[in-house]
Amino acid sequence: MQLAVYGQNAQSLKVLVNYFRVKSVPNANFYLHTVGKSGVAKTISYKEERPGSRPISTKTRLEVFAQVQIEAPHVFDGTTRAVYDGASILYSRRAIPQSTFETVKGMTAFVVRLSLDSANIISARDLQALLNQGGGNVGNSLAARTLLQHLIRATPMKTGWLQLKKNSFYTDHREKHLTGGLIAWKGFSQSVRPGSGGLFVNVDVSNIAVYEPGDIVELAMQFLGTKDVRKLRDMEPARLKRLERFLKGLQIHILLGPHRGRVWARPKRISGLVTSGGYHTFMKDNNELTVQAYIEGKYNQRLREPKIFGIRVGTSAVFPAEFCEVMSGQPFKKRLDDEQQRRFIENSTQDPFQRLQMIQDSVSGPNQVFQYSQSPALEGLSIQTRPEDVNAIVLPPAKLDFAGSSMTVKYGKWRVDRVKYSGPGAARTFAVLIFAHGILPVVRDFVSALIPVGEDRVSRNPRIQPRDVYLEECNPANVAGALARITREKFPGVAFLLVVLPASAPFKREIKHWSILKGLPTQCIRDRKFSTKNQYLNNVMLKINAKIGGYSTYVPWLKNLFPNEVVLVMGCDVSHPAPGSNKPSVASLVLSCNREMTSYIPQISVQEPRTEIIREIGPMFKKALAALQNLLKTKNGLKYVQVDHLIVFRDGVSEGEYQQVQQEIDDIEAMLQEYYTYVAAKYKVPKHKPAITFMIVTKRHHTRFFIPQEMARQDKQLNNNCPAGLLVTQTIVPVEYENFYLQSHGGLKGSK
Known part of the structure; x- marks a missing residue:
């Protein structure tokens, strides 16, 4: 390892990583089989023939196929124990001829049809090549990696663990309440990770928010923030709709008749809510009945609360909420509110060494979760039970320049409460809108403390006086009116708005949307969170300065990195x-x-929901480049932008989408070619072609690094975390692309 390449003060360091080396792979061929046309085919439900009925969940498919393997030992013996992906592919060590299997689960009959895909075989040689060559694009490596992923996913689990995500398993052990009817569960994720130094299984601690199981009436009261069941009677439409959005899609058990105190065999899924569920009417045998009358007549059970909401199942069936029970382990897939998010993060935060111990215990020891050695499907697959150690580099700390001073970054952080901003923004006037009740005097004190901090950071005269700042208490029910009034009537020349919000402010999005359309920068702060402490005031001023066109510091060596080139980021x-x-x-x-590289021109565009690839990246880049050209023409008289090197940082792309991003690169290249063809024709200059460096920034990859305990004891400021600037370029790094792991900042809490 040549440290000089990374700077004079670069250091080497050996760290542990949450990767467990695969020592051997099965010495067998695996045959691929197609499972039906749409997976498992549902044919009979409640004694009623219904071919081609509703789609079947992955969980049910996996359970059904596990049952088939038990019921057909003549086909699925020890050597042909198969692994099913839950969709359309089955992997087996022996070719299974075309077969049909029937089984019954609960009150439902299923048919499983298998057909051999003779053209697709993953050979023992493919698996061995994956082990030896770290997953490069060699032969059938992608199919082999997918197979191994399904094999380890089929690992027997310790009792009480549920698979709630594709590669993650959770338990209610040490659950934490998040408020609003939600709880946080801890668990583990596992995935196969090829690297330049071999093949590994990555295991990490994972966290998930789930619904509180049990009585749905209690869950509704928690969500609505009440302890009085009477608040659920005759609910107004808006309140009922809000509760419906929270509960819709949940699986429940119905506790009625002989099932009182125990559950029906088959859970139901909530499709909606109705007000006053006991009084809801329906037609039966040409007679109109209420739900209350039907239940009392059929099941001889009296409703305690007929006026509270009812649970709709399917298109027409309605059950009183008091007879419904929420099943355990159902993930909450919507957005957490601020308090829930705070508690969730608090529960997720963990000391690095505690996290490492949990991960270690999950693969070995008495509390082992992943029991790799006990799976018939994993025969021949051997996984090391201690974490891998890797060689890393600690990059030299960066130097930052401020106005009249400089600073060397330590532990990935720096203070700005004693320096002058390099590029102060310009906002001579500002106003304060207060949407929280009864805090006007406190806000005045805050503004009086904030102004001197801003003046200290920018050294600007004349100073803004607190008495010149306009403050107004506003009605949260009329946000649009308050914003319009301040800019049109009260303070038409205002350059910046400071907005004080209550602890819960769903209208914050409305304020930010107005800010973008109006072109007037805003900074929001929360009631009961803002203070006149020096650190808080300086943090707020940092944000304000950036929003009014300034910047606090810059990295001086960036200007010298490409001394004779125009580089855009x-x-x-x-x-x-x-x-x-x-x-x-x-x-x-x-x-x-x-x-x-401290000031940027923005562009935004809307596209289809949940589409990760940027469809309009070419036109967006073209508009940004045109804006830059206009800026340079105004400042320097330049007629066009001569870009020598474009460095693109692309965030949010998962490993499975790397190939799709090539379209974005092609669109950027095409746009640059179009621009410089135009420039060459208009200004009679040679056609120019800039270099492009496209870097994908991948997060949530579950790779965690851990320093030696001796290093942690010697340097308490590390908080048991790896130092800022940790760089890993070998052993576990994927080989398909130029790749590296970089921890660019220090950790305040938890493990990095």
Whole structure:
């Protein structure tokens, strides 16, 4: 390892990583079989013939096929124990001729049809090549890797663990309440990871929010923030709709008749809510009945609360909420509110060494979760039970320049409460809108403390006086009116708005949307969270300075990195709506417009929901480049932008989408070619072709690094985390692309 390449003060360091080496793979061929046309075919339900009925969940498919293997030992013996992907592919060590299997689960009959896909075989040689060559694009490596992923996913689990995500398993042990009817569960994720130094299984601690199981009436009261069941009677439409959005799609058990105190064999799924469920009417035998009358007549059970909401199942069936029970282990897929998110993060935060011990215990020892050695499907697959150690590099700390001073970064962080901003923004006037009740005097004190901090950071005269700042208490029910009034009537020349919100402010999005359309920067702070402490005031001022066109510092060596070239940096990302929403995804792009790379030109575009690839990246880049050209023409008189090197940072792309991103690269190249063809024709200059470096920034990859305990004892400021600037370029790094792991900042809490 040549440290000099990374700087004079670079250091080497050996760290542990949550990767477990695969020592051997099955020495067998695996045959692929197609499972039916649509997986498992459902044929009979409640004694009624219903071919081609509703789609069957992956969980049910897996359970049904596990039952088939038990019931057909003549086909699935020890050597042909098969692994099913839950969709359409089955892997077996022996070719199974075309077969049909029938089984019954609960009150439902299923048919499983298998047909051999003779053209697709994953050979023992393919598996061995994956082990030896670290998953490069050699032969059948992708299919072999997919097979191994399904094999380890079929690992027997310790009792009490549920698979709630594709590669993750959870338990209610040490659950934490999040408020609003939700709880947090801890678990583990596992995945096969090829690297340049071999094949590994990555195991990490995972966290998930799930619905509180049990009485759905209690769950509804928790969500609505009440302890009085009477608040659930005769609910107004808006309140009922809000509760319906929270509960819709949940699986429940119905406790009625002989099933009182125990559950029906088959759970139901909530399709909606009705008000006053006991009084809901329906037709039976040409007679109109209420749900209450039907249940009392058929089951001889009296409703305690007929006026509270009812649970709709399917298109027409309605059950009183008091007879419904929420099944355990159902993930919450919507957005957490602020308090839930705070508690969830608090529960997820963990000391690095505690996290490492949990991971170690999950693959070995008395509390082992993943029991790799006990699976017939994993015969021949051997996995090391201690974490891998890898060689890393600690990059030299960066130097930052401020106005009249400089600072060397330590532990990936720096203070700005004693320096002058390099590029102060400009906002001579600002106003404060207060949407929280009864805190006007406290806000005045805050503004009086904030102004001197801002003046200290920018050294600007004349100073803004607190008495010159306009403050107004506003009605949260009329946000649009308050915003319009401040800019049209009260303070038409205002350059910046400070907005004080209550602890819960669903209208914050409305304020930010107005800010973008109006072109007037805003900074929001929360009641009961803002303070006059020096650190808080400086953090707020940092954000304000950036929003009014300034920057606090820059890295001086960036200007010298490409001394004779014009280098632009572009960042791209896509933001998606909450799960289940049909709102569009928003693609965003920023393009640097100064040599310090501290100021950027933004572009946004909407596209189809949950589409990760940026469809309009070419036109967006074209608009940003045109804006940069206009800026340079105004400042320097330049007629066009001569870009020598474009560096693109693309966020939010998963490993499975790397190939699709090539379309974005092609669109950027095409746009640059179009631009410089135009420039060459208009200004009679040689056609130019910039270099492009496209870097995909991947997060949530579950790779965690851990320093030696001796190093942690010697340097308490590390908080048991790896130092900022940790760089890993070998052993576990995938080989398909140029790749590296970089921890660019220090960890305040938890493990990095």
